[in-house]
Amino acid sequence: MAGHEGKPEIIISRLSKLYSDEGWHKGMPFEVLIATVLSHRTRDEMTARASERLFEKYGTPEALARALPGEVEPLIRDVGFYRVKSARIIRIAGLLIEKFGGRVPDDMDSLLTLPGVGRKTANCVLNYGFSKPAIAVDTHVHRISNRIGIVETRTPEETEMRLMEIIPEHQWVSINGLIVRFGQDVCRPVGPRCGECVLADVCGSYEDKGNSD
Ligand code: SF4
Incomplete structure (x- = not known):
């Protein structure tokens, strides 16, 4: 199982500073x-x-x-x-x-x-x-959770279950919006911009590429 101690809190905290919740797809x-x-x-x-x-x-x-x-x-x-x-x-x-x-x-x-x-x-x-606690796992959330190493899963459903175990319920509502924006801007499917990533120091894939100190 991936080592995730403290990482979800760090990820949510840093991405929350980058992205406000304006413009997210809240609605009827x-x-x-x-x-x-x-x-x-x-x-x-x-x-x-x-x-x-x-x-x-x-x-x-x-x-x-x-x-x-x-x-x-x-x-x-x-x-x-x-x-x-x-x-x-x-x-x-x-x-x-x-x-x-x-x-x-x-x-x-x-x-x-x-x-x-x-x-x-x-x-x-x-x-x-409905603003209810839920983690919508799309391709961005699945890919990035595995890249960083807070989960080691094969399917979005497995990722959802694992994220619900390691992230406090009051933070579930933020996950999708934050990570989708991050996946579009920085941790893109192809050509992630690791050099300007605020999560580089906690990312297992960044270390895998030999970028750690
Ligand atoms: S360091 Fe690279 S792979 Fe890791 S989260 Fe940042 S952009 Fe994604």
Whole structure:
């Protein structure tokens, strides 16, 4: 098991100084849910553009449930697999009305019954839509947690479970937003900018590259 003693606190503390929580994707649960489904395998700016167009016209479960796929597709054409996602989000809106009284449920088990919703999406909804303690593990959180060495895991689900063990619950809500920004700016998938990284002294990968003193 990776040595992590004290590292999660250091990581959260330093990244919190770098990134304020302005601009994070907090919002109405319905918008967070649908935007997160749209975001799968899609760049953030494309998701934002498509979501804005979609919610201008279909801002409630009732409105979206009545839409036809052919009406939604042109609005979300910027996202990957937009035809599949168009049908999926209409189906989700219908299920919210049929099963949950037109509201997004605020518990993991109910969220996981919706099509295309896995733990990452459900945790995003709990985190950004309801401000509940949850760790949404996307590719950034999974990659960076392993690179630094606070976890040694093969899947995002394993990473989520391990992070919940080693990070105090009151800090879960900050993890995704901080690490996603850090993963876009510094610890990028390809070509991480280790030379200007505020976490270099606690990062196992930095040491692995022979950069330690
Ligand atoms: S030192 Fe490099 S690999 Fe480690 S967290 Fe920083 S950018 Fe990522």
